Amino acid sequence: MTSWYPKNGRVIFHVDMNSFYASVEMAYNPDLKGKPLAIAGNPEERRGIIVTSSYEARAKGVKTTMPLWEAKRLCPDLIVMRPNFDRYREASKEMFQILANITPQVQPVSIDEGYMDITDCKYMGTPIYIAERIQQTILHELDLPCSIGIAPNKFLAKMASDMKKPLGMTVLRKRDVAKKLWPLPVIEMYGVGNKTAEKLQTIDIHTIGDLANADVLQLRVLLGINGERLQKRANGTDDREVDPNAVSEFKSIGNSQTFPHDTTDDVEITKMLRKLSKQVATRMDRKQVSTNHLQIMIRYANRKTITRSKPLPDSIYTADDIYATANHLFQYHWNQQPIRLLGVTAQHFIDKQESGMQMNLFTYETEAKKEKLYDTIDQLTEKYGTNPFKSLKEVKSNSITTSFQKDFLDDFKRQ
Structure with a gap:
């Protein structure tokens, strides 16, 4: 058994739920x-x-x-x-609890996948046995299928879990990389998106093997430090640890949405920017942060996409302030062509409790007037148990947004 556990290395699982939302619905309705x-x-x-x-x-x-x-x-x-977010959250919590029963070294990545470090679980059996136990427990208790990748690091574990679905189990050792990974198209490598793959093809890198054996200086010129990082991964090297506390880390909070039709209508655009700004403000409030850097994304009807950002002299966190900044950016950079999609993203966060509002002569009077309104809303919310100014449609909204997967990590953190 001990031969399965390296003396100086790790044994990492990547547990990936198969067709998660659909599988949960099937579990509820066979x-x-x-x-x-x-x-x-x-x-x-x-x-x-x-x-x-x-x-x-x-x-x-x-x-x-x-x-x-x-x-x-x-x-x-x-x-x-339509999605049933409550069901998916509950199923995910139960799934991660099953993983936590094996080891505390669990790092959720999203609502339906996570890493485990089982190096210290030798007493439970071989990695294959532990993986089978996890897979069968999730299947029998939750009626949900999953695939598990078993490897010496996170990258290889992720690649392994994608190799066989549904209910797959794949061991991928570093010595297997040349045979199992290198022949694959580079676009199939985790961490390589369409744009990166297109750039790599300009220097005749078409497979993972091509990337693994490419000139590192050429990669750095093309992709910066990420080029060198991707080459190391292509050779099976990844020194990232499974970090249970990584669930608390985030670099940006953003929402985007496609219009029902391509539009140049100011009313529709304004309504969308306000909606997105409110969603971002709500998510920032959940994390108790303010931002001093805002970015917008505009995707035109021809699918050309631009992003523009603005550093802010003072940190902001309210929907009104986020909208004001986003709208300023939009008006300055919009070329008047029909728009397909808009996005608003906050970056560079500051703990709200530590930052405070850096008021000046131009903002103090406005904020002071708002305080009475905020106090009244808080009092009514406390009395009635919910914000009475939220529409019923908003409270019961069940639409897909770009934030649901990421916001689940907040729920996991609070468990």
Whole structure:
């Protein structure tokens, strides 16, 4: 048994739930099993996209991020369900509790995947035995399938878990890298997106093997320090530890949304910017931070995308202030062409309790007037148990946003 555990190395698992949202719905309603099922938001609008789908739907060509109308064209008998976030949160909490029963060295990455360091679990059995135990426990207790990658580091564990789905289990050792990873297209490597792959192809890097054996100086010129980092990963090297406290770390808070149709309408654009600013402010409030750097994203009808950011002299955290800054950025950089998508992102955070509001003569009077309003809202919220100025539609909203996966980590942190 001890031969499975290296003397000076680690044994890392990457546990990846298979088709998580769809699988949770099947667990709640077994009649859905074996049928093409997709989870999507806003099916009546263009921004309705496939969030996830069952493997039966995938066999018909249905893919994540595919427009709903296209998915239905490929699979006319597709069953479409709106997301049930409460179910997914609860299922995820139970899944991570099963992992925590094995070892406290668990690092959630999102609502449906996480890393485990089982190096100190020798007394439980071989890594294969422990992985089978985890997989079967999740399947029998939650009726949910997962795949597990077993490797000496996080990168290889992640790559291994993607090699066999659903209910897969793959061991990927460093000595296997040349045979199992190098022949794969570079776009299939974790950490390489479409834009990075396109850049790599300009210097004739098409496979992971090409990347592993490329000139490191050329990679640094092309991709900066990330080029060298990716090359090390392509050679199977990754010294990142499994960090249970990493769930508390975040670098940005952003929301984006596609319009139902390409638009140049000021009213629609203003309404969207206010909505996104409010969502960002709400998430910042949950984390008790303010920001001194804001970024907007504009995607035009031709899919050209620009991002523009602005450092702020004073930290902000209210929806009004975020909107004011986002709108200023937008008005300055918009080229008047039809817009497909908008995004607002806050960066460079400061603990709200430590920062305070750096008021000056121009902001003091405005903020002072707002304080009475804030106090009244807080008093009514305390009395009635919820903010009475929130619309019922907002409270019960069940639409997909870009923040749900990340915000789950806050829930995990508070457990």
